Amino acid sequence: MNRIALLGQPNSGKSTVFNALTGSRQHVGNWPGKTVEKKDGSYTWKGEKYTLTDLPGSYSLSGTSDEEIITEGFIRSGEADLVCVLVDASQLERSMYMLADFAALDHPAVLLLNMMDVAASQGKTIDAELLSRNLGIPVLPFTAADSKGYDALKDLFAKELSDPHKLKSVPSAAGSGHSAEEIKDRGKAKYEWISGVLENVTGKGSERFVLTKRDRILLSPGWGKLLCIGIVLLGFLAAMVIMLPFMGIGSMIPGLVREPIADFLNGLGVHQWLVSIFSLMLPNVLYFSISMAAFVLGVNIVFGYLEEVGFLARAAYQFDGVLSKLGLQGKAVAPMLMGFGCTIGGASGTRVMDNWGQKMLAIAIVWSIPCGAIWSVIPVISGMFFSAWGTMLVCACILLYAAVMMWIVSKVFGKSLSPQENRSGMIMELPPYHKAHWGHIIKEALYKAWNIFARALRTVTLISLIFWALSYSSGGNIENSLLYKIGTAIEPFTRIFGLGWQTFLAFLSSAFAKEAVLGVLNAAFVGQSSLLEVTFNAKTAAVDTSALAAAMSAVISKPEALAFIFACTFNVPCVMALFTTYKESHSFKWTARVALFYIGCALILSCIVYHVTALFL
Amino acid sequence: MKLSELKGDTCARIRSLGSDRRFVSRITSIGMSEGAEFQVVRNDRNMPVLIYVRETLLALNRNDCERIETEVIS
Numbered sequence: 001m002n003r004i005a006l007l008g009q010p011n012s013g014k015s016t017v018f019n020a021l022t023g024s025r026q027h028v029g030n031w032p033g034k035t036v037e038k039k040d041g042s043y044t045w046k047g048e049k050y051t052l053t054d055l056p057g058s059y060s061l062s063g064t065s066d067e068e069i070i071t072e073g074f075i076r077s078g079e080a081d082l083v084c085v086l087v088d089a090s091q092l093e094r095s096m097y098m099l100a101d102f103a104a105l106d107h108p109a110v111l112l113l114n115m116m117d118v119a120a121s122q123g124k125t126i127d128a129e130l131l132s133r134n135l136g137i138p139v140l141p142f143t144a145a146d147s148k149g150y151d152a153l154k155d156l157f158a159k160e161l162s163d164p165h166k167l168k169s170v171p172s173a174a175g176s177g178h179s180a181e182e183i184k185d186r187g188k189a190k191y192e193w194i195s196g197v198l199e200n201v202t203g204k205g206s207e208r209f210v211l212t213k214r215d216r217i218l219l220s221p222g223w224g225k226l227l228c229i230g231i232v233l234l235g236f237l238a239a240m241v242i243m244l245p246f247m248g249i250g251s252m253i254p255g256l257v258r259e260p261i262a263d264f265l266n267g268l269g270v271h272q273w274l275v276s277i278f279s280l281m282l283p284n285v286l287y288f289s290i291s292m293a294a295f296v297l298g299v300n301i302v303f304g305y306l307e308e309v310g311f312l313a314r315a316a317y318q319f320d321g322v323l324s325k326l327g328l329q330g331k332a333v334a335p336m337l338m339g340f341g342c343t344i345g346g347a348s349g350t351r352v353m354d355n356w357g358q359k360m361l362a363i364a365i366v367w368s369i370p371c372g373a374i375w376s377v378i379p380v381i382s383g384m385f386f387s388a389w390g391t392m393l394v395c396a397c398i399l400l401y402a403a404v405m406m407w408i409v410s411k412v413f414g415k416s417l418s419p420q421e422n423r424s425g426m427i428m429e430l431p432p433y434h435k436a437h438w439g440h441i442i443k444e445a446l447y448k449a450w451n452i453f454a455r456a457l458r459t460v461t462l463i464s465l466i467f468w469a470l471s472y473s474s475g476g477n478i479e480n481s482l483l484y485k486i487g488t489a490i491e492p493f494t495r496i497f498g499l500g501w502q503t504f505l506a507f508l509s510s511a512f513a514k515e516a517v518l519g520v521l522n523a524a525f526v527g528q529s530s531l532l533e534v535t536f537n538a539k540t541a542a543v544d545t546s547a548l549a550a551a552m553s554a555v556i557s558k559p560e561a562l563a564f565i566f567a568c569t570f571n572v573p574c575v576m577a578l579f580t581t582y583k584e585s586h587s588f589k590w591t592a593r594v595a596l597f598y599i600g601c602a603l604i605l606s607c608i609v610y611h612v613t614a615l616f617l
Numbered sequence: 618m619k620l621s622e623l624k625g626d627t628c629a630r631i632r633s634l635g636s637d638r639r640f641v642s643r644i645t646s647i648g649m650s651e652g653a654e655f656q657v658v659r660n661d662r663n664m665p666v667l668i669y670v671r672e673t674l675l676a677l678n679r680n681d682c683e684r685i686e687t688e689v690i691s
Contacts, residue, residue: 064642094647094672
């Protein structure tokens with residue numbers, strides 16, 4: 001059997017090695033019954049197949065967290081024939097702690113001295129051969145982000161699987177009790193063992209540590225924060241620049257292919273609804289999926305870069321205090337800022353979080369942040385009912401409520417996603433600045449974008465079909481659509497929330513795409529265009545806002561408008577953001593749970609806004 | 618002296634990590650064990666304390682630093 005497991009502390013480059021070895025042949029899920037990510041993959045080398053498991057990152061194997069318990073259990077179960085332990089060569093003594101814990105498990109292993117490039121740039125030398133003799137297992141100097149070393153690694157795995165080696169010495173065990181004193185004694189024994197095996201292996205270089213100029217600014221209490229925010233926003237712009245060409249091409253597809261397809265199908269004499277699926281819906285699905293994948297590509301390149309050079313750890317240091325109040329690590333600051341631009345970007349930016357619970361909680365909270373599309377729609381609607389000052393007040397209230405909603409989400413989901421006992425104060429490593437390995441960053445981002453594109457095509461098609469079926473109307477008359485029939489039938493119920501059938505319809509479509517809201521309102525109130533048309537062509541269709549304003553204000557009151565504005569803004573984000581959430585969390589259950597919570601909250605909020613403002617307006 | 622009271626650029630040795638099991642286990646695994654020598658890199662008000670220990674730059678929560686007893690070397 002050729003089963004290999006990767007073990008290492010966070011920042012040891014484990015996932016880089018995993019991704020580089022397995023490429024697209026990987027499966028990401030959760031460990032049974034646990035909210036911990038499980039990554040499996042495989043690769044073929046010289047005609048043989050090898051399977052690889054990326055064990056959850058933790059600093060030790062002391063059994064104090066789910067990650068540590070899973071890792072230890074997995075190694076003990078013998079499900080891996082060989083464990084590849086990764087250490088950071090630039091911080092050798094400290095990162096060997098995991099190896100010291102692993103030693104007690106008495107399992108075949110190889111040691112990968114990763115980040116040799118960083119160690120070398122700091123003038124550190126390591127005698128890998130001597131270390132190998134001291135440990136009794138092979139030791140391979142390595143730079144994970146450099147694709148050149150992988151053949152040697154695969155050869156080493158193959159050799160060790162047929163002729164395995166175990167560590168020849170183990171730290172002296174100081175009992176197995178769980179009192180603080182015993183833990184300290186064991187810790188001491190492990191560091192003594194590490195000093196022993198590292199004797200003469202590393203060149204001494206224990207000079208005083210001096211912060212680099214860059215760090216002196218980035219880590220300063222005031223300016224550092226501003227600079228961090230600025231850099232993330234610049235990163236967002238960079239992601240937009242990467243995405244724009246793809247989006248530009250994608251946006252041309254619906255317009256270009258619509259008529260030829262429609263003409264062709266009409267020529268065949270097929271039914272009108274088939275024509276609308278193929279000429280209107282599918283080209284737009286393609287366009288949605290391309291934009292989504294392009295955005296994921298941009299965000300992953302930018303975040304991959306910011307993470308690899310070590311910036312995100314600095315941002316985390318700056319914002320840990322604020323975000324810990326929401327149960328989040330400081331790292332969440334980057335995806336959250338990204339969320340102001342696009343929830344898809346925010347959700348895929350949570351890739352930087354350390355564990356699954358943090359990731360899911362961060363996504364759930366990012367959903368509360370009004371995205372760019374909302375800011376393009378809400379002021380327009382608000383402007384139809386209120387003065388410029390009134391609209392500014394509405395926007396301020398939205399921002400204020402966004403903060404409240406984030407707090408509510410963190411209270412509701414924080415307990416299970418980020419349990420109190422795991423919320424130790426920040427103990428975080430600030431990795432040294434690395435040079436970015438662009439090839440590796442781009443390859444990984446392309447892989448991720450392609451992956452999401454392929455899956456999005458299927459999922460978005462399915463959801464679009466449902467929406468298509470609901471909004472299809474023969475002859476383009478909205479009153480013939482199922483949505484209209486359902487909307488009017490349940491209007492007595494939606495009235496409780498201050499929503500009439502028209503606004504409720506637009507509320508539902510805001511869960512599909514926020515940009516669709518204006519078009520749907522137009523179809524419902526002015527009634528010249530078909531619902532199908534406005535939803536799928538949301539980003540290209542122009543709406544005559546003054547006509548819409550006149551029609552809307554004749555039918556609905558100011559409190560109703562306000563209720564609608566809030567309901568739309570805090571509804572679930574668009575279908576694509578939902579899908580990205582599902583892809584990023586691998587949990588349908590949690591995506592659905594958070595989505596239902598948001599829909600419920602939006603309706604309750606709408607109800608409150610309607611009834612309270614009705615007292616004044 | 619508590620770690621949280623040390624000024625920037627001080628070198629010190631850890632005397633005691635306190636008695637919270639979880640905390641001791643976590644902080645030991647990231648490089649801070651009793652007897653270990655370290656350097657305070659930065660200690661700004663209302664910010665985590667930055668220290669350098671075993672070739673690693675660490676940010677530690679202020680409240681946690683109150684639990685760590687140290688002795689100054691230089």
